[in-house]
Amino acid sequence: MTFTLFLQHLANALSLGSLYALIAIGYTMVYGILRLINFAHGDVFMLGAYLAFYGITMFSLPWWGALVLAVVVTAVFGVGLERVAYRPLRDSPKISVMISAIGASFLIENLGIVIFGGRPKGFPVPEVLSRVIRLGAVSVQAVSLLIPAFAALILAVLLWVVNRTKTGMAMRAVSTDLDAARLMGVDVNKVIAFTFGAGSLLAALGGIMWSFKYPNLSPLMGVMPGLKCFIAAVIGGIGNIMGAVLGGFLLGFIELMTIAFLPDLTGYRDAFAFVLLIVVLLVKPTGLLGKRQSEKV
Amino acid sequence: MLTIDKLSVHYGGIHALQGIDLEVPDGKIVTLIGANGAGKSTTLKSIVGLVKNSGGSVSWNGETLTGLPTKDIVERGVVLVPEGRRVFPNLTVDENLTLGAYTRKDKAEVAADRARVFGLFPRLEERKRQKAGTLSGGEQQMLAVGRALMTKPRLLMMDEPSLGLAPLVVKMIFDIIREINKAGVTVLLIEQNAKAALEVADYGYVLETGRIIFHGKGRELLADDRVRKAYLGEGE
Numbered sequence: 001m002t003f004t005l006f007l008q009h010l011a012n013a014l015s016l017g018s019l020y021a022l023i024a025i026g027y028t029m030v031y032g033i034l035r036l037i038n039f040a041h042g043d044v045f046m047l048g049a050y051l052a053f054y055g056i057t058m059f060s061l062p063w064w065g066a067l068v069l070a071v072v073v074t075a076v077f078g079v080g081l082e083r084v085a086y087r088p089l090r091d092s093p094k095i096s097v098m099i100s101a102i103g104a105s106f107l108i109e110n111l112g113i114v115i116f117g118g119r120p121k122g123f124p125v126p127e128v129l130s131r132v133i134r135l136g137a138v139s140v141q142a143v144s145l146l147i148p149a150f151a152a153l154i155l156a157v158l159l160w161v162v163n164r165t166k167t168g169m170a171m172r173a174v175s176t177d178l179d180a181a182r183l184m185g186v187d188v189n190k191v192i193a194f195t196f197g198a199g200s201l202l203a204a205l206g207g208i209m210w211s212f213k214y215p216n217l218s219p220l221m222g223v224m225p226g227l228k229c230f231i232a233a234v235i236g237g238i239g240n241i242m243g244a245v246l247g248g249f250l251l252g253f254i255e256l257m258t259i260a261f262l263p264d265l266t267g268y269r270d271a272f273a274f275v276l277l278i279v280v281l282l283v284k285p286t287g288l289l290g291k292r293q294s295e296k297v
Numbered sequence: 298m299l300t301i302d303k304l305s306v307h308y309g310g311i312h313a314l315q316g317i318d319l320e321v322p323d324g325k326i327v328t329l330i331g332a333n334g335a336g337k338s339t340t341l342k343s344i345v346g347l348v349k350n351s352g353g354s355v356s357w358n359g360e361t362l363t364g365l366p367t368k369d370i371v372e373r374g375v376v377l378v379p380e381g382r383r384v385f386p387n388l389t390v391d392e393n394l395t396l397g398a399y400t401r402k403d404k405a406e407v408a409a410d411r412a413r414v415f416g417l418f419p420r421l422e423e424r425k426r427q428k429a430g431t432l433s434g435g436e437q438q439m440l441a442v443g444r445a446l447m448t449k450p451r452l453l454m455m456d457e458p459s460l461g462l463a464p465l466v467v468k469m470i471f472d473i474i475r476e477i478n479k480a481g482v483t484v485l486l487i488e489q490n491a492k493a494a495l496e497v498a499d500y501g502y503v504l505e506t507g508r509i510i511f512h513g514k515g516r517e518l519l520a521d522d523r524v525r526k527a528y529l530g531e532g533e
């Protein structure tokens with residue numbers, strides 16, 4: 001393999017890793033607060049992509065307008081999902097909540113098939129993004145550079161919110177001790193709603209940018225990325241935002257680099273995540289950046 | 298004034314509180330003592346709405362608290378320092394205090410209260426940038442009390458603040474309770490350390506398996522034979 005080709009793979013891995021990271025953050029944030037795996041997260045990702053698609057094709061919005069609108073609507077959808085599928089079960093056994101999460105996921109997927117149609121749709125990637133840029137001998141699509149840059153920006157904003165704002169402080173408090181946060185007068189429902197909104201917003205952004213790069217929409221498009229990003233979150237140490245980012249990048253890199261260096265394994269690309277998961281959990285059961293955490297009572 | 302009227306709490310089949318009556322008059326220190334498992338913590342949790350009651354009611358200056366969300370109860374100045382301190386270990390000392398003032402908008406007064414807390418507990422100021430999880434047990438208790446003071450309490454309820462602390466720290470915590478009370482905050486104190494609690498309290502209640510079995514002035518209970526036998530250790 002030439003060095004140029006390697007750089008090209010690297011650029012691809014970087015953008016795939018960024019996308020994984022964005023989605024994985026949503027899993028980790030919700031888990032951090034509710035100790036709940038939001039199985040519908042991958043479907044929220046799909047919804048974001050479709051909404052942007054219809055924004056562009058049906059309402060003739062410019063791509064960035066469709067993006068903003070889709071992201072906002074998806075965030076609201078995420079808040080509604082928590083309200084309907086999870087909040088009523090807040091004091092129920094974990095298994096009930098898990099079943100509700102799986103049910104919500106199937107429901108969204110099947111509604112997607114009914115409403116959007118089961119046939120894949122081609123995402124109208126704007127020309128500015130699909131344009132090929134040459135950097136010396138390396139040529140990459142603009143979108144492959146845009147995705148990591150955008151993901152880094154979003155991550156910076158998110159970290160600022162979590163670490164520097166009052167809402168972020170409340171999120172951190174709720175995630176370690178929900179009742180103690182209540183005793184400080186924190187409106188726990190609001191914090192949880194905010195967390196779902198933020199996670200869904202990131203999933204929608206991930207879904208739309210994913211479609212810029214892999215412009216093939218289907219109602220089940222969120223299943224595999226959803227599963228992989230859940231794994232990425234676990235690998236990084238679930239509940240930890242930087243862990244989710246690390247896990248996402250690790251997964252993106254290993255996936256694309258294995259394909260690049262060992263093309264014979266291409267058919268197994270979706271299995272890498274699981275192999276990595278098993279290896280990491282054997283070595284460090286709490287994930288790479290995870291701390292030992294007592295089970296919530 | 299806090300008024301508890303025939304308060305009853307069930308945990309599934311366990312009848313943890315079996316209709317208790319209790320009053321905390323303004324400006325006083327009232328203590329609720331009792332053995333482990335008597336239902337002391339349950340009483341406090343149910344006052345702040347962390348546990349749902351199955352009967353009776355709690356009211357604060359004539360207004361019913363029962364059924365209100367915890368944050369509304371806290372906003373009315375009825376505040377609990379929970380058993381086991383429950384500071385946020387991953388937040389700094391300063392952030393823990395800021396969180397105490399979560400519902401408050403009066404910035405200048407919040408700053409003054411923070412200074413007051415640092416005045417009461419200079420140790421906290423020295424460690425304000427440290428994660429709360431790195432503090433000693435005594436320091437965490439100071440932080441738990443300081444954090445509660447940041448909510449601007451009118452009734453401060455403390456669940457076994459002396460538990461697991463060295464005698465010197467216990468003495469300091471009790472001194473602080475007196476001081477807080479002198480500053481005009483009503484106190485409801487729960488203790489297994491009955492002697493220390495009755496010495497500091499104006500009035501005491503004794504809880505046994507979900508029922509109040511005696512109540513009276515702090516000094517009277519200290520002198521009462523039945524209380525001495527059961528809670529203070531005979532021959533003291």
Ligand SMILES: Nc1ncnc2c1ncn2[C@@H]1O[C@H](COP(=O)(O)OP(=O)(O)O)[C@@H](O)[C@H]1O
Nearest residue numbers: 308311313331332333334335336337338339340
């Ligand atoms: N979450 C709970 N679920 C079931 N039973 C509980 C729970 N919390 C307390 N109890 C029971 O209620 C009774 C009173 O407990 P508690 O209020 O914690 O007592 P105390 O604070 O006086 O030690 C005990 O019998 C205890 O086992």
Ligand SMILES: [Mg+2]
Nearest residue numbers: 337338339380
């Ligand atoms: Mg107790």
